[in-house]
Amino acid sequence: MFELTVISPVLLWTAIAIYAASFVAFAFDLARRSQVSADAQTVREAELVGVGGRGGAALPASGTGLVADAPRRFVMARIGTSLMVLGFLFHFAATLTRGIHAGRVPWANLYEFAMIGTLLILAVYLVVLTRIDLRYLGTFVTGLVVVLLGLSATNFYVDVTPLMDPLKSIWLVIHVFVASLGTAFFALAFALSLLQLLQSRREHRLADGAEKTGPGFLRTLPASDRLESMAYRFAIIGFILWTFTLIAGAIWAQDAWGRYWGFDVKETWTFVIWVIYAGYIHARATRGWRGNPSAWLSIVGFTAVMFNFTIVNVFFKGLHAYSGLS
Amino acid sequence: MSSSRSEINENKDAVSHDSSDPLRPSDHVDGDDSVTQPRLGVVGWLRWGWRQLTSMRTALILLLVLAIAAIPGSIFPQRMADPNGVTQWERDNPDLFPVLDALKLFDVYLSPWFSAIYLLLFTSLVGCVIPRIKHHAKALQARPPRTPARLKRLADFRAVERATTDAATDAAATIDIAQKQLKALGYRVERYDSGRTFSVSAERGYWRETGNLVFHIALVGVLITVGVGGGFAYTGQRVLVEGETFANTLLDYDSMNRGRFVGDGALTPYSMRLDSFDVTYQPFGEPGSGQAGDFSANVTVGENGQERSGAVKVNHPLDVAGDKIYLLGNGYAPTITVRNADGDVVYKNSVPFLPQDNNLTSLGVIKVTDGMPEQLGLLGFFYPTTGVLESGAFFSAYGDLTNPTLTLDVYQGDLGIDEGTPRSVYVLDTTGMTKLTGRTTDVESIELTPGETADLPNGLGTVTFEDESPEGAADASQSVKRFASLQIHHDASSVWVLVFALLALGGLMLALFVPRRRVWVKAQAQGDAVALEYAGLARGEDPTLGAAVDDLVAGHARLLDAAGITTAVEPDADAAPDEVAVPEEAAVHDAEAGAAPDSAADPEEPGPSASDTPKVD
Ligand code: HEM
Numbered sequence: 001m002f003e004l005t006v007i008s009p010v011l012l013w014t015a016i017a018i019y020a021a022s023f024v025a026f027a028f029d030l031a032r033r034s035q036v037s038a039d040a041q042t043v044r045e046a047e048l049v050g051v052g053g054r055g056g057a058a059l060p061a062s063g064t065g066l067v068a069d070a071p072r073r074f075v076m077a078r079i080g081t082s083l084m085v086l087g088f089l090f091h092f093a094a095t096l097t098r099g100i101h102a103g104r105v106p107w108a109n110l111y112e113f114a115m116i117g118t119l120l121i122l123a124v125y126l127v128v129l130t131r132i133d134l135r136y137l138g139t140f141v142t143g144l145v146v147v148l149l150g151l152s153a154t155n156f157y158v159d160v161t162p163l164m165d166p167l168k169s170i171w172l173v174i175h176v177f178v179a180s181l182g183t184a185f186f187a188l189a190f191a192l193s194l195l196q197l198l199q200s201r202r203e204h205r206l207a208d209g210a211e212k213t214g215p216g217f218l219r220t221l222p223a224s225d226r227l228e229s230m231a232y233r234f235a236i237i238g239f240i241l242w243t244f245t246l247i248a249g250a251i252w253a254q255d256a257w258g259r260y261w262g263f264d265v266k267e268t269w270t271f272v273i274w275v276i277y278a279g280y281i282h283a284r285a286t287r288g289w290r291g292n293p294s295a296w297l298s299i300v301g302f303t304a305v306m307f308n309f310t311i312v313n314v315f316f317k318g319l320h321a322y323s324g325l326s
Numbered sequence: 327m328s329s330s331r332s333e334i335n336e337n338k339d340a341v342s343h344d345s346s347d348p349l350r351p352s353d354h355v356d357g358d359d360s361v362t363q364p365r366l367g368v369v370g371w372l373r374w375g376w377r378q379l380t381s382m383r384t385a386l387i388l389l390l391v392l393a394i395a396a397i398p399g400s401i402f403p404q405r406m407a408d409p410n411g412v413t414q415w416e417r418d419n420p421d422l423f424p425v426l427d428a429l430k431l432f433d434v435y436l437s438p439w440f441s442a443i444y445l446l447l448f449t450s451l452v453g454c455v456i457p458r459i460k461h462h463a464k465a466l467q468a469r470p471p472r473t474p475a476r477l478k479r480l481a482d483f484r485a486v487e488r489a490t491t492d493a494a495t496d497a498a499a500t501i502d503i504a505q506k507q508l509k510a511l512g513y514r515v516e517r518y519d520s521g522r523t524f525s526v527s528a529e530r531g532y533w534r535e536t537g538n539l540v541f542h543i544a545l546v547g548v549l550i551t552v553g554v555g556g557g558f559a560y561t562g563q564r565v566l567v568e569g570e571t572f573a574n575t576l577l578d579y580d581s582m583n584r585g586r587f588v589g590d591g592a593l594t595p596y597s598m599r600l601d602s603f604d605v606t607y608q609p610f611g612e613p614g615s616g617q618a619g620d621f622s623a624n625v626t627v628g629e630n631g632q633e634r635s636g637a638v639k640v641n642h643p644l645d646v647a648g649d650k651i652y653l654l655g656n657g658y659a660p661t662i663t664v665r666n667a668d669g670d671v672v673y674k675n676s677v678p679f680l681p682q683d684n685n686l687t688s689l690g691v692i693k694v695t696d697g698m699p700e701q702l703g704l705l706g707f708f709y710p711t712t713g714v715l716e717s718g719a720f721f722s723a724y725g726d727l728t729n730p731t732l733t734l735d736v737y738q739g740d741l742g743i744d745e746g747t748p749r750s751v752y753v754l755d756t757t758g759m760t761k762l763t764g765r766t767t768d769v770e771s772i773e774l775t776p777g778e779t780a781d782l783p784n785g786l787g788t789v790t791f792e793d794e795s796p797e798g799a800a801d802a803s804q805s806v807k808r809f810a811s812l813q814i815h816h817d818a819s820s821v822w823v824l825v826f827a828l829l830a831l832g833g834l835m836l837a838l839f840v841p842r843r844r845v846w847v848k849a850q851a852q853g854d855a856v857a858l859e860y861a862g863l864a865r866g867e868d869p870t871l872g873a874a875v876d877d878l879v880a881g882h883a884r885l886l887d888a889a890g891i892t893t894a895v896e897p898d899a900d901a902a903p904d905e906v907a908v909p910e911e912a913a914v915h916d917a918e919a920g921a922a923p924d925s926a927a928d929p930e931e932p933g934p935s936a937s938d939t940p941k942v943d
Contacts, residue, residue: 275392312400
């Protein structure tokens, strides 16, 4: 068993390093997007007038020099994605060895929550990548994962210890896993909502004929309402998983603590997050709240998720004392 | 994008009398735009107020207010979850406490303001849902709307021409086939033929609105079952020392909370004896050393004159007569005997000591009320595995019984229990008492190991720490009895809460994932060709509408080919929107790009305000 206690952290730190490299590659990709779109601006401006605007297209539709340029343009994104996959494999191996070492699911303390949570963010992202080109989120995803994993591995690391009695339950497997999966979807929705706000600002400036329209890479991204509808799709999947988490948590609390709901700190925050996202879904259907205001709700919602995961776990006192830190 | 498509409805004439669209609150994005002036007079204002309350915007704002209002309860300790935390907070902030307490910040979830928010929200919810139920019931019986005159103007439009020798007959036949095809795809279909134009109108996704309504109603169900169920629920606590028996009567509980409808005779008579309490510890030197686990309170339950054994464990409550019995805590209960100067036993009991840390340093109180010249109070600390700090103070190094020590300080005077005010058995109020041993006195605290007896000061008598080990025990591991703190909980409504919660989850999935859409297929005989038109219209979020229309077109062509009705001709390059031809990855961006807000507005596209939602009243 001695080896496993060493192997898992080593694998994890390797993964973090690879993710950091992937982050750099994705950052270069964004910079390159700005560059390319700046080069192409003159060409495209002429085109915009003619075609009536294809401003949001990632791949220009018809034959300008840009099409030939496209493969070169995405080299950095390709490298970033490949590194991310490589990092994911190490990360997965680290999580797996941790689980084998512990002889249980590897999500029973804060260090492990971070490990599985970020793993799921990447898994969801990589699966989605096979269907939709979201590589412009690469910097966000790798950045978030490096920060969360790095912080947890340095501050939250704990040795494998036997589970406390309340955690010995099938609900540990289900409830925590689904919560982490929901978080992964919320994270992607958050990133898209953020971009949506930037994009919408750019669109307004364009409409006003402003010179400066914000970061250049935005020009290569989908239009804001397209970003909004993608954010929404991630958010509703996250919301359903979160609803399930809430119910599963209540069932577990009934068994472990003798009541299904008691407004324990963690329960309260889970509820608050659920209500915020319910608000978000309503906002998307309410006149005057669609667009930017609803995007803010998605951003607030994910901020609450992160708050719940970090601050509430570490600093708030409650029954959910399972961070493993003392 | 698809959503903005859903707002499009240029076929106002064609479908304005259609009532199959779900009724939405007036400010819903798909909703009615008309501004209603409140009529003067009380009734008018009431109606106006009701409309405001049941509007989407109000619901949204109440939701956000609810989220914010729930937060203070996580910052301040709550009486319902952490009463000791509240006491502690009061001690730390004596000035601020009364103010915040008056604002109910320590009872947030029972406070009038929190209740007001969720009650308003649920009133709004009910007011919103009831008309929608009526409306949806009608929609479920309605036929799909008439085919719009100009399908071309819909965003998801495809046109195909097929060659034929008998255009008039084949035009009708193609629609017959489309009708069957759509029906097989789960659409509700209706034919609208006139002259040489044949069309089928189809609609699907009624489950979306059904799911939405089920979800919202189920939330009301959750609220009501929680509220009503609480009135019939009871929760009691009881500490049981090994060997003790408990009878399920109101008198035998240490504390009891019961709902307002729980009568005195509501408790089922049964008894429960704690035979033994199991616990294991992580051995020294291993990760998590000293951590206790695998708790099990082994009990014998007596019910209807029969006895059976069972175990109460964390995560595994024991079911007895519809009650659920939970293990809340555990600890040591040293057995202590006090004798007076004459050698008479004036006190003998196994006293539960409350654990103070993970290694079970425990604190307990012994109250000797009779048989002594004055009442005696003993304040005790118990260390299951005793260690000594450099200062000479004791601590417990491990939770298990390795070398237990009990220390006692003696107080003499008035215990204050005769005044009728309830006193906790775990607290010694020393105000009316004199300290006889320990710090600040000349006499050292009493220290005992199991089996030892010590003299009380001033010749008052003796105190014995009984050794409970069975005959011939080799070590101290069974020298002190343990206790289990049990919670007996009865709540028949919880299963209904769960049922409603799961209904809500199911409804939610339908409401969010079932696409609600209308599709039309129209055929016109034109010389020796049949001109086919396909169009789709989303009702609400529907990201896959475009693909669905494409599939419909392709499937229809296959069916026509198979049936030998008309023959395909090269598609007219202009008629097919570019979406059809764009490969998957690019389509994702490209399909949307055409309608990007910074593009020149499409003159064909009406604003989102147009709507075919019928008026509410
Ligand atoms: C306890 C309060 C409420 C909660 C937690 C809640 C939650 C939700 C959720 C999660 C959805 C998304 C599912 C769906 O689209 O069907 C939704 C949709 C909806 N809710 Fe509520 N709701 C609440 C109160 C209300 C109220 C008071 C109204 C009416 C004013 C309302 C009207 C609607 C409507 C019209 C939709 C459909 C939105 C769409 O078309 O996308 N809800 N609600």
